[in-house]
Amino acid sequence: MPEGDEDRPAGGRPDRRPAGELEASVLAALPAADGPLTPIAVRPALGTDLARTTVTTILTRLHAKGAVTPAPTPAGATSTPPAQDPPGLTARRMHAELNKDADRNTALARFLTDLGPQDRELLRTVLAEGPDGGATRDGRTIRT
Structure with a gap:
């Protein structure tokens, strides 16, 4: 085995998260907030340094699955309350x-x-x- 590969999961990168982990984290952060969150506000709620675009992609996927319902805010941003509890x-x-x-x-x-x-x-x-x-x-x- 080449040096450094012992920590690498089979067929994947060593830093790769399990499938669905980010979506689950976002879904957990939304109901814990006092109200709907914009993608920028979701980042600190997750406690990670994910890029805004990554959070936006996750929210877009959750919307396609019917798990969140995007709603425009007065400032023109999009907030994302969960579709269900x-x-x-x-x-x-x-x-x-x-x-x-x-x-x-x-x-x-x-x-x-x-x-x-x-x-x-x-x-x-x-x-x-x-x-x-x-x-x-x-x-x-x-x-x-």
Whole structure:
């Protein structure tokens, strides 16, 4: 192995982030803010030194996926509030992954098989009470 390659992930650069990590970081920063953020304001919220263009690209991709909703500000910039709350965004990602699989039934069945007893019980409760049932888990009300 050539010198210096031992720290390099197979097929990638050593500084390459895992797929989706930046999008997840941006989505986490948006709801934590007091209101919608412009791409320039997202940078410090992330705590990184990403270029403004990189942040803008991430926000553009999130908009294409329906995860954020750009809105013009009085100053002419674009703010980006999240399209949904964090649980809604998680549900959106779960649906997107499920929709990618040609064998939806098997993918869903395997997901359900891998659920733990508490999650299975929560799912039964939500299904039995309907979307507005208000099932609880760990003392929190679940609204779908």
